[in-house]
Amino acid sequence: MSAGHEDSGFVARRFVVAEFATPEALLAGTRKVREGGYKDVDTHTPIPIHGLEAALGLGRPKIPTIVLCGAIAGICIAYSMIYFCNVIDFPINVANRPMHSPPANIPITFELAVLLAGGSSFFGFFTLAGLPKPYHPIFESEQFGRAAIDAFFLSVELPVGADADRALADVRAAGAASAELVHESER
Amino acid sequence: MAAPNLSHDPLGELPLIEGTQTDQTINDSLLTHVLRGAGKGWWMLFGCALSMLGLLVIAISWTLYKGIGVWGNNIPVGWAFGIINFVWWIGIGHAGTLISAILLLFQQKWRTSINRFAEAMTLFAVICALLFPLLHTGRPWFAAYWLMPYPSVQRIWPQFKSPLTWDVFAVSTYFTISLLFWFLGLVPDLAALRETTKSKTKRFIYGLFAMGWRGSGRHWAEYKWAYLLLAGLSTPLVLSVHTIVSFDFATSVIPGWHTTIFPPYFVAGAVFSGFAMVMTWMIPARHFLGLKHVVTMKHLENMNKIMLVTGMMVGYGYLMEHFIAWYSGNPYEMGQFFLTRWHGPMRWIFRTMMFCNVVVPQIFWLKRFRTSIPVMWVAAILINVGMWCERFNIVVTSLHRDFLPSSWKDYAPTWVDLSLFIGTIGLFSTLFLLFLKFVPAVALTEVKELRHELAEHDVVAGETHA
Numbered sequence: 001m002s003a004g005h006e007d008s009g010f011v012a013r014r015f016v017v018a019e020f021a022t023p024e025a026l027l028a029g030t031r032k033v034r035e036g037g038y039k040d041v042d043t044h045t046p047i048p049i050h051g052l053e054a055a056l057g058l059g060r061p062k063i064p065t066i067v068l069c070g071a072i073a074g075i076c077i078a079y080s081m082i083y084f085c086n087v088i089d090f091p092i093n094v095a096n097r098p099m100h101s102p103p104a105n106i107p108i109t110f111e112l113a114v115l116l117a118g119g120s121s122f123f124g125f126f127t128l129a130g131l132p133k134p135y136h137p138i139f140e141s142e143q144f145g146r147a148a149i150d151a152f153f154l155s156v157e158l159p160v161g162a163d164a165d166r167a168l169a170d171v172r173a174a175g176a177a178s179a180e181l182v183h184e185s186e187r
Numbered sequence: 188m189a190a191p192n193l194s195h196d197p198l199g200e201l202p203l204i205e206g207t208q209t210d211q212t213i214n215d216s217l218l219t220h221v222l223r224g225a226g227k228g229w230w231m232l233f234g235c236a237l238s239m240l241g242l243l244v245i246a247i248s249w250t251l252y253k254g255i256g257v258w259g260n261n262i263p264v265g266w267a268f269g270i271i272n273f274v275w276w277i278g279i280g281h282a283g284t285l286i287s288a289i290l291l292l293f294q295q296k297w298r299t300s301i302n303r304f305a306e307a308m309t310l311f312a313v314i315c316a317l318l319f320p321l322l323h324t325g326r327p328w329f330a331a332y333w334l335m336p337y338p339s340v341q342r343i344w345p346q347f348k349s350p351l352t353w354d355v356f357a358v359s360t361y362f363t364i365s366l367l368f369w370f371l372g373l374v375p376d377l378a379a380l381r382e383t384t385k386s387k388t389k390r391f392i393y394g395l396f397a398m399g400w401r402g403s404g405r406h407w408a409e410y411k412w413a414y415l416l417l418a419g420l421s422t423p424l425v426l427s428v429h430t431i432v433s434f435d436f437a438t439s440v441i442p443g444w445h446t447t448i449f450p451p452y453f454v455a456g457a458v459f460s461g462f463a464m465v466m467t468w469m470i471p472a473r474h475f476l477g478l479k480h481v482v483t484m485k486h487l488e489n490m491n492k493i494m495l496v497t498g499m500m501v502g503y504g505y506l507m508e509h510f511i512a513w514y515s516g517n518p519y520e521m522g523q524f525f526l527t528r529w530h531g532p533m534r535w536i537f538r539t540m541m542f543c544n545v546v547v548p549q550i551f552w553l554k555r556f557r558t559s560i561p562v563m564w565v566a567a568i569l570i571n572v573g574m575w576c577e578r579f580n581i582v583v584t585s586l587h588r589d590f591l592p593s594s595w596k597d598y599a600p601t602w603v604d605l606s607l608f609i610g611t612i613g614l615f616s617t618l619f620l621l622f623l624k625f626v627p628a629v630a631l632t633e634v635k636e637l638r639h640e641l642a643e644h645d646v647v648a649g650e651t652h653a
Contacts, residue, residue: 023639030404043404046210046379047636048411052404063412067420085336085344092346107353107431110423115360118420122367125413129406132398139401145382147402148375150210150635 012184014158016167017141018176019151023049025175026152030055032174033156038167040157044138044147063124070120071113078112079105137184203297203637205480210635213481217629218383220476225624228475233620239613246606247322255325259600264586268604269323271578272611274432275460276316277358278453278574281425282461283309284365287372288421296640297489299633300481303376304472305465306369307626311618312464313362315611320354322607350434357431364424368417371410374400375632429453436581442523443585446511452504459497459544460574462490466567470560472623481629484558491557494570498548501577505545519590527588528580532597536576537584543573 020026026043034041034057043052053061086092087099126132138144138155147153154176158167164181171179204213225233250257260267283305290298321327324334332339334355345352377397384390400406433453436444466487473482512520528537547569550556557563583598622628 044402045404045407046375046402047632047639048407049404053408056404056408058405058408061409061412063409063416067416081336082347086347090342090344094346094348097348101348104348107350107427107434108347108356110427111353111356111360111431114420114424114427115356115363118360118364118367118417118424121413121416121420122371125371125409126398128409129403131400131406134394134399136399136401144401148378148382148400149214153402 010186011160012186013137014162014164014184015138015141015182016156016158016164016171016179017138017144017182018154018156018171018174018179019143019146020154020175021152021177023152025177026154027051027055029154029171029174029176033154033171036170036174038156038170039159042155042157044144044153044155046148046150049152062128063121066124067117067121070124071117073120074113074116075109077116078109082108137182140182140185141180143178143180202483203300203481203485204634204641205483208480208638210638213634213638214379214383214631216477216480217627217631217634218380220478220623221380221625221627222384222389226475229620229624233617236613236616236620239609240617241613242606243610243614246603246610247318249603250322250607251327255323257601257603259598259604261596263589263594263596264583264598266582266586267598268600268608269319270435271575271582272608273316273319273323274453274578274582275575276312276319276611276615277361277432278429278457278460278578279464280309280312280316280361280365280461281429281454281457282465283307283312284361284421284425285458285461286465287368288418288425291415291418292422296637297486299637300478300483300486300629301465301469301490302633303369303372303626303630304469304628305461306365306372307619307622307628308461308465308468309365310362310369311615311622312461313358313365314618315615317358317362318611318614319607320358350431350438353431354435357428361424361428364417364421368414368421371414371417372630372633373626374398375402376627376630378402379631380627426454429457441585441589442512442517442519443508443528443581445520446508448504448507448511452501452507455497455500455504456574456577459494459501459548460571462494462497463567463570463574466490466494466563467571468619470564470567472628476623476628478629481634487560487563488554488557491551491563491566494567495548495551498544498570502545505541523585523588528584531584531588533580533584533587536579540573540576540580543569544577547573 018029020029023045026045027049030041030043030052034055041056043049043056045052082105083100091099093099143151144153154171154174156167156171158164168179168181255269258268260269283302286298286305287302290302321330324330331337332341332343334345334352336344345355347353374397377393378400381390381393381397384393430450430453433449437446437449439445469482469490470487473479509524512524515521528534531537547566550562550566556566587598588595
């Protein structure tokens with residue numbers, strides 16, 4: 001059944017890739033397919049679609065927490081850096097002003113908080129998304145390129161041994177305009 | 188009521204997207220300028236930009252070889268072109284962040300067509316700006332431990348109570364965050380480009396930068412938050428950057444610098460000059476790149492309105508500077524504002540500034556001028572000039588007449604100063620022309636999203652499509 005070569009131990013991952021005519025049809029279809037008991041369901045759209053998180057059954061996004069941690073780390077690093085440099089390691093007495101002067105520390109503390117928060121937003125996203133990932137089996141589909149342009153796709157990863165024909169029929173029944181089976185290529 | 192185009196927008200009668208568009212037509216029309224070969228006009232402009240860039244290389248080499256003694260600044264005018272151009276370029280960058288971040292948070296739909304363009308300007312303007320303080324240190328190769336807390340064997344650290352070190356952190360953070368924000372927004376568009384191009388090489392290169400984006404719903408869910416939070420972080424960041432730049436002046440005691448209105452007045456001026464620069468480039472670009480259906484008259488009119496508002500804030504800043512100088516009773520402050528600025532040797536720069544920044548934007552009260560392309564283009568260029576003159580006034584005019592008449596000295600730039608300035612315009616233009624050639628100038632994905640939103644809105648409003 002699988003397109004893999006048994007001798008190399010490679011088992012190709014299989015995906016059902018289905019196109020839906022409109023974002024609304026995709027939303028309804030996603031819900032139906034998930035209710036049908038399929039676990040690894042994903043959607044592929046050129047634009048973010050309102051309500052997809054719920055349809056895919058995703059939990060709370062993790063990015064806000066990551067960003068908050070980044071901001072707090074930035075504040076701590078900046079303030080302790082300034083304190084260490086200007087109070088502990090290399091104090092300079094300028095007209096007997098205090099070595100530790102909180103108002104003067106605010107700008108750099110703020111900037112470093114923004115830098116680390118923004119950095120954790122960016123790198124946090126790519127880490128969570130598992131990108132960059134130049135190859136994904138779903139790119140094997142000829143039609144799939146249009147998911148970046150104007151088409152709305154649903155993909156279901158089939159577990160090893162699952163019946164592909166049944167999955168194709170189920171996806172079509174959920175409202176897909178077309179559906180095909182793609183195999184990961186061995187490389 | 189038939190609505191053949193997507194004109195439905197609660198803010199006004201002018202459409203944000205013109206004509207009947209689908210995702211496919213938007214995709215193709217916005218990517219044409221990237222996919223087709225470079226035209227004659229592009230090569231001509233690129234040639235000009237490159238020759239100006241050559242001038243920059245010569246000026247930098249000469250500065251590094253001889254030292255900054257080849258610049259025109261000398262005591263009492265210790266700061267001149269280096270700082271004027273730094274502040275001017277940083278200010279230009281601010282429009283990009285304002286459009287992409289603040290207008291996103293305020294859910295201004297019209298930002299989508301111009302944000303990518305303006306964000307790219309931010310990046311390139313900040314690169315130009317960063318050159319000046321680096322060269323101003325005289326020995327940029329030592330700047331690492333002068334500016335950054337670099338643990339060298341000498342065990343000295345920067346003085347973090349100085350606004351100049353705040354500046355280092357502010358500007359480098361600003362550049363980094365702008366770059367990340369710009370690139371994150373670009374990823375879905377690069378994926379669209381990867382799938383649209385017919386060329387294998389281009390497909391490979393755009394595919395590389397698209398990071399394997401496949402529009403996954405799981406990715407979008409986190410992406411939206413990552414993008415929104417970057418916007419949220421950029422908003423206080425952009426306000427802080429020019430505030431900190433203004434602290435370089437405001438925390439000193441020079442008459443003309445020592446004033447509390449500087450932070451808000453600098454930020455308003457930055458947005459004012461940034462929008463003027465966006466207009467200067469956007470008006471020809473929308474014509475030559477075929478972007479008129481997404482950068483409509485409504486966008487241009489809105490930008491003119493922002494220029495009018497920020498121009499008046501800047502005008503208020505000028506007024507308050509004069510008022511506080513008089514109200515302080517300080518003869519040096521009064522001398523600076525009422526004698527030196529209006530009647531001193533640099534009076535022409537001051538008067539040009541007043542004309543360009545205070546008088547010129549007033550024409551935008553009239554809709555006829557707000558919607559006239561030649562008028563707004565000329566006005567935008569005049570505002571660029573005016574804002575450069577403003578920085579000249581703040582930096583040089585304040586310094587060349589300070590407390591003791593015996594220390595007064597006039598200032599004139601040298602050929603190196605002028606070449607560095609012209610050269611950075613060349614650097615900016617080179618980078619910008621490359622951007623227009625290789626990267627979608629309009630945020631494709633966001634325009635598609637806007638189209639869907641507007642179409643839904645039309646349906647909800649009970650209007651039928653023709």
